[in-house]
Amino acid sequence: MxxxxxxxxxxxxxxxxxxxxxxxxxxxxxxxxRHGTDDDVERALGDATLVAYARTAVEARERQRCCVFCQSEYAKAPDELVRVVPACGHFFHAGCDADRWIRTRRTCPLCRGALWPRTEASGDGAAVVVAVP
Ligand SMILES: [Zn+2]
Ligand SMILES: [Zn+2]
The missing domain is CATH 1.20.5 (Single alpha-helices involved in coiled-coils or other helix-helix interfaces)
Structure with a gap:
Protein backbone atom coordinates (compact mmCIF):
# COMPACT_ATOMS: atom_id res chain seq x y z
CA MET A 1 0.00 0.00 0.00
CA ARG A 34 -38.27 17.64 26.60
CA HIS A 35 -41.86 18.42 25.90
CA GLY A 36 -43.13 21.65 27.31
CA THR A 37 -41.74 23.96 29.94
CA ASP A 38 -41.85 23.75 33.72
CA ASP A 39 -44.77 26.15 33.57
CA ASP A 40 -46.66 23.85 31.19
CA VAL A 41 -46.17 21.00 33.65
CA GLU A 42 -47.30 23.04 36.65
CA ARG A 43 -50.41 24.21 34.80
CA ALA A 44 -51.14 20.64 33.69
CA LEU A 45 -50.94 19.56 37.33
CA GLY A 46 -53.08 22.40 38.62
CA ASP A 47 -56.59 22.33 40.03
CA ALA A 48 -58.12 23.18 36.63
CA THR A 49 -57.23 19.77 35.23
CA LEU A 50 -58.41 17.88 38.30
CA VAL A 51 -62.09 17.26 37.68
CA ALA A 52 -64.83 14.94 38.80
CA TYR A 53 -65.26 11.92 36.55
CA ALA A 54 -68.83 12.99 35.84
CA ARG A 55 -67.53 16.28 34.39
CA THR A 56 -65.33 14.68 31.75
CA ALA A 57 -66.60 14.63 28.17
CA VAL A 58 -68.97 11.84 27.28
CA GLU A 59 -66.88 10.84 24.24
CA ALA A 60 -63.76 10.65 26.38
CA ARG A 61 -65.56 8.42 28.89
CA GLU A 62 -66.70 6.08 26.12
CA ARG A 63 -63.14 5.70 24.89
CA GLN A 64 -61.63 5.27 28.34
CA ARG A 65 -63.34 2.83 30.60
CA CYS A 66 -60.27 1.91 32.66
CA CYS A 67 -57.45 3.86 34.26
CA VAL A 68 -54.20 2.90 32.53
CA PHE A 69 -52.32 2.97 35.83
CA CYS A 70 -54.41 0.69 38.02
CA GLN A 71 -56.36 -1.02 35.21
CA SER A 72 -59.59 -0.72 37.16
CA GLU A 73 -62.79 0.66 35.71
CA TYR A 74 -63.83 4.12 36.76
CA ALA A 75 -66.33 3.94 39.60
CA LYS A 76 -68.34 6.76 38.04
CA ALA A 77 -68.93 8.17 41.50
CA PRO A 78 -69.67 11.91 41.65
CA ASP A 79 -66.64 12.50 43.84
CA GLU A 80 -64.22 10.39 41.80
CA LEU A 81 -61.51 12.83 40.77
CA VAL A 82 -59.51 12.36 37.61
CA ARG A 83 -56.55 14.22 36.12
CA VAL A 84 -57.34 15.34 32.57
CA VAL A 85 -54.63 16.01 29.98
CA PRO A 86 -55.79 19.23 28.28
CA ALA A 87 -54.40 18.50 24.81
CA CYS A 88 -56.04 15.12 24.23
CA GLY A 89 -58.68 14.79 26.92
CA HIS A 90 -57.31 11.54 28.30
CA PHE A 91 -57.81 11.19 32.04
CA PHE A 92 -56.57 9.07 34.93
CA HIS A 93 -57.44 8.53 38.58
CA ALA A 94 -56.14 11.44 40.61
CA GLY A 95 -54.71 9.01 43.12
CA CYS A 96 -52.80 6.97 40.56
CA ASP A 97 -49.38 7.86 39.15
CA ALA A 98 -50.50 10.23 36.40
CA ASP A 99 -49.09 13.29 38.16
CA ARG A 100 -45.69 11.71 38.62
CA TRP A 101 -45.68 10.62 34.98
CA ILE A 102 -46.68 14.07 33.77
CA ARG A 103 -44.05 15.73 35.94
CA THR A 104 -41.20 13.53 34.79
CA ARG A 105 -42.14 12.82 31.16
CA ARG A 106 -44.21 15.88 30.29
CA THR A 107 -46.49 13.86 28.05
CA CYS A 108 -49.89 12.21 28.26
CA PRO A 109 -49.43 8.83 29.97
CA LEU A 110 -51.78 7.19 27.48
CA CYS A 111 -51.05 8.63 24.03
CA ARG A 112 -47.66 10.23 24.84
CA GLY A 113 -48.82 13.42 23.21
CA ALA A 114 -48.13 16.93 24.46
CA LEU A 115 -49.85 18.16 27.60
CA TRP A 116 -51.25 21.28 25.99
CA PRO A 117 -52.59 22.07 22.56
CA ARG A 118 -49.94 23.86 20.51
CA THR A 119 -51.56 27.26 20.84
CA GLU A 120 -51.62 26.99 24.62
CA ALA A 121 -48.11 25.62 25.15
CA SER A 122 -45.98 28.06 27.13
CA GLY A 123 -49.01 30.28 27.54
CA ASP A 124 -48.79 33.68 29.14
CA GLY A 125 -51.25 33.03 31.92
CA ALA A 126 -54.27 32.87 29.65
CA ALA A 127 -57.33 31.10 30.94
CA VAL A 128 -56.87 27.38 31.24
CA VAL A 129 -59.15 25.49 28.91
CA VAL A 130 -59.58 21.79 29.35
CA ALA A 131 -60.09 20.74 25.75
CA VAL A 132 -61.69 17.39 25.21
CA PRO A 133 -61.84 16.03 21.69
ZN1 LIG B 1 -56.20 4.35 38.54
ZN1 LIG C 1 -53.53 11.49 25.69
Missing part, protein backbone atom coordinates in the same frame (compact mmCIF):
# COMPACT_ATOMS: atom_id res chain seq x y z
CA UNK A 2 1.46 3.33 -1.04
CA UNK A 3 1.64 6.17 1.49
CA UNK A 4 -0.90 8.15 -0.57
CA UNK A 5 -3.49 5.36 -0.42
CA UNK A 6 -2.84 4.87 3.29
CA UNK A 7 -3.36 8.58 3.87
CA UNK A 8 -6.60 8.55 1.85
CA UNK A 9 -7.88 5.64 3.90
CA UNK A 10 -6.94 7.38 7.11
CA UNK A 11 -8.76 10.57 6.08
CA UNK A 12 -11.80 8.54 5.02
CA UNK A 13 -11.84 6.77 8.38
CA UNK A 14 -11.59 10.04 10.31
CA UNK A 15 -14.43 11.55 8.24
CA UNK A 16 -16.57 8.46 8.79
CA UNK A 17 -16.03 8.62 12.56
CA UNK A 18 -16.83 12.35 12.58
CA UNK A 19 -20.07 11.74 10.66
CA UNK A 20 -20.98 8.96 13.08
CA UNK A 21 -20.38 11.20 16.10
CA UNK A 22 -22.53 13.98 14.62
CA UNK A 23 -25.31 11.49 13.82
CA UNK A 24 -25.22 10.06 17.35
CA UNK A 25 -25.27 13.52 18.91
CA UNK A 26 -28.26 14.52 16.77
CA UNK A 27 -30.11 11.33 17.67
CA UNK A 28 -29.36 11.73 21.36
CA UNK A 29 -30.53 15.33 21.49
CA UNK A 30 -33.76 14.38 19.73
CA UNK A 31 -34.41 11.48 22.08
CA UNK A 32 -33.87 13.61 25.14
CA UNK A 33 -35.89 16.54 23.90
Missing amino acids: SPDVALDLEVAAVVAVAVLIVALAAAASGACR
Whole structure:
Protein backbone atom coordinates (compact mmCIF):
# COMPACT_ATOMS: atom_id res chain seq x y z
CA MET A 1 0.00 0.00 0.00
CA SER A 2 1.46 3.33 -1.04
CA PRO A 3 1.64 6.17 1.49
CA ASP A 4 -0.90 8.15 -0.57
CA VAL A 5 -3.49 5.36 -0.42
CA ALA A 6 -2.84 4.87 3.29
CA LEU A 7 -3.36 8.58 3.87
CA ASP A 8 -6.60 8.55 1.85
CA LEU A 9 -7.88 5.64 3.90
CA GLU A 10 -6.94 7.38 7.11
CA VAL A 11 -8.76 10.57 6.08
CA ALA A 12 -11.80 8.54 5.02
CA ALA A 13 -11.84 6.77 8.38
CA VAL A 14 -11.59 10.04 10.31
CA VAL A 15 -14.43 11.55 8.24
CA ALA A 16 -16.57 8.46 8.79
CA VAL A 17 -16.03 8.62 12.56
CA ALA A 18 -16.83 12.35 12.58
CA VAL A 19 -20.07 11.74 10.66
CA LEU A 20 -20.98 8.96 13.08
CA ILE A 21 -20.38 11.20 16.10
CA VAL A 22 -22.53 13.98 14.62
CA ALA A 23 -25.31 11.49 13.82
CA LEU A 24 -25.22 10.06 17.35
CA ALA A 25 -25.27 13.52 18.91
CA ALA A 26 -28.26 14.52 16.77
CA ALA A 27 -30.11 11.33 17.67
CA ALA A 28 -29.36 11.73 21.36
CA SER A 29 -30.53 15.33 21.49
CA GLY A 30 -33.76 14.38 19.73
CA ALA A 31 -34.41 11.48 22.08
CA CYS A 32 -33.87 13.61 25.14
CA ARG A 33 -35.89 16.54 23.90
CA ARG A 34 -38.27 17.64 26.60
CA HIS A 35 -41.86 18.42 25.90
CA GLY A 36 -43.13 21.65 27.31
CA THR A 37 -41.74 23.96 29.94
CA ASP A 38 -41.85 23.75 33.72
CA ASP A 39 -44.77 26.15 33.57
CA ASP A 40 -46.66 23.85 31.19
CA VAL A 41 -46.17 21.00 33.65
CA GLU A 42 -47.30 23.04 36.65
CA ARG A 43 -50.41 24.21 34.80
CA ALA A 44 -51.14 20.64 33.69
CA LEU A 45 -50.94 19.56 37.33
CA GLY A 46 -53.08 22.40 38.62
CA ASP A 47 -56.59 22.33 40.03
CA ALA A 48 -58.12 23.18 36.63
CA THR A 49 -57.23 19.77 35.23
CA LEU A 50 -58.41 17.88 38.30
CA VAL A 51 -62.09 17.26 37.68
CA ALA A 52 -64.83 14.94 38.80
CA TYR A 53 -65.26 11.92 36.55
CA ALA A 54 -68.83 12.99 35.84
CA ARG A 55 -67.53 16.28 34.39
CA THR A 56 -65.33 14.68 31.75
CA ALA A 57 -66.60 14.63 28.17
CA VAL A 58 -68.97 11.84 27.28
CA GLU A 59 -66.88 10.84 24.24
CA ALA A 60 -63.76 10.65 26.38
CA ARG A 61 -65.56 8.42 28.89
CA GLU A 62 -66.70 6.08 26.12
CA ARG A 63 -63.14 5.70 24.89
CA GLN A 64 -61.63 5.27 28.34
CA ARG A 65 -63.34 2.83 30.60
CA CYS A 66 -60.27 1.91 32.66
CA CYS A 67 -57.45 3.86 34.26
CA VAL A 68 -54.20 2.90 32.53
CA PHE A 69 -52.32 2.97 35.83
CA CYS A 70 -54.41 0.69 38.02
CA GLN A 71 -56.36 -1.02 35.21
CA SER A 72 -59.59 -0.72 37.16
CA GLU A 73 -62.79 0.66 35.71
CA TYR A 74 -63.83 4.12 36.76
CA ALA A 75 -66.33 3.94 39.60
CA LYS A 76 -68.34 6.76 38.04
CA ALA A 77 -68.93 8.17 41.50
CA PRO A 78 -69.67 11.91 41.65
CA ASP A 79 -66.64 12.50 43.84
CA GLU A 80 -64.22 10.39 41.80
CA LEU A 81 -61.51 12.83 40.77
CA VAL A 82 -59.51 12.36 37.61
CA ARG A 83 -56.55 14.22 36.12
CA VAL A 84 -57.34 15.34 32.57
CA VAL A 85 -54.63 16.01 29.98
CA PRO A 86 -55.79 19.23 28.28
CA ALA A 87 -54.40 18.50 24.81
CA CYS A 88 -56.04 15.12 24.23
CA GLY A 89 -58.68 14.79 26.92
CA HIS A 90 -57.31 11.54 28.30
CA PHE A 91 -57.81 11.19 32.04
CA PHE A 92 -56.57 9.07 34.93
CA HIS A 93 -57.44 8.53 38.58
CA ALA A 94 -56.14 11.44 40.61
CA GLY A 95 -54.71 9.01 43.12
CA CYS A 96 -52.80 6.97 40.56
CA ASP A 97 -49.38 7.86 39.15
CA ALA A 98 -50.50 10.23 36.40
CA ASP A 99 -49.09 13.29 38.16
CA ARG A 100 -45.69 11.71 38.62
CA TRP A 101 -45.68 10.62 34.98
CA ILE A 102 -46.68 14.07 33.77
CA ARG A 103 -44.05 15.73 35.94
CA THR A 104 -41.20 13.53 34.79
CA ARG A 105 -42.14 12.82 31.16
CA ARG A 106 -44.21 15.88 30.29
CA THR A 107 -46.49 13.86 28.05
CA CYS A 108 -49.89 12.21 28.26
CA PRO A 109 -49.43 8.83 29.97
CA LEU A 110 -51.78 7.19 27.48
CA CYS A 111 -51.05 8.63 24.03
CA ARG A 112 -47.66 10.23 24.84
CA GLY A 113 -48.82 13.42 23.21
CA ALA A 114 -48.13 16.93 24.46
CA LEU A 115 -49.85 18.16 27.60
CA TRP A 116 -51.25 21.28 25.99
CA PRO A 117 -52.59 22.07 22.56
CA ARG A 118 -49.94 23.86 20.51
CA THR A 119 -51.56 27.26 20.84
CA GLU A 120 -51.62 26.99 24.62
CA ALA A 121 -48.11 25.62 25.15
CA SER A 122 -45.98 28.06 27.13
CA GLY A 123 -49.01 30.28 27.54
CA ASP A 124 -48.79 33.68 29.14
CA GLY A 125 -51.25 33.03 31.92
CA ALA A 126 -54.27 32.87 29.65
CA ALA A 127 -57.33 31.10 30.94
CA VAL A 128 -56.87 27.38 31.24
CA VAL A 129 -59.15 25.49 28.91
CA VAL A 130 -59.58 21.79 29.35
CA ALA A 131 -60.09 20.74 25.75
CA VAL A 132 -61.69 17.39 25.21
CA PRO A 133 -61.84 16.03 21.69
ZN1 LIG B 1 -56.20 4.35 38.54
ZN1 LIG C 1 -53.53 11.49 25.69
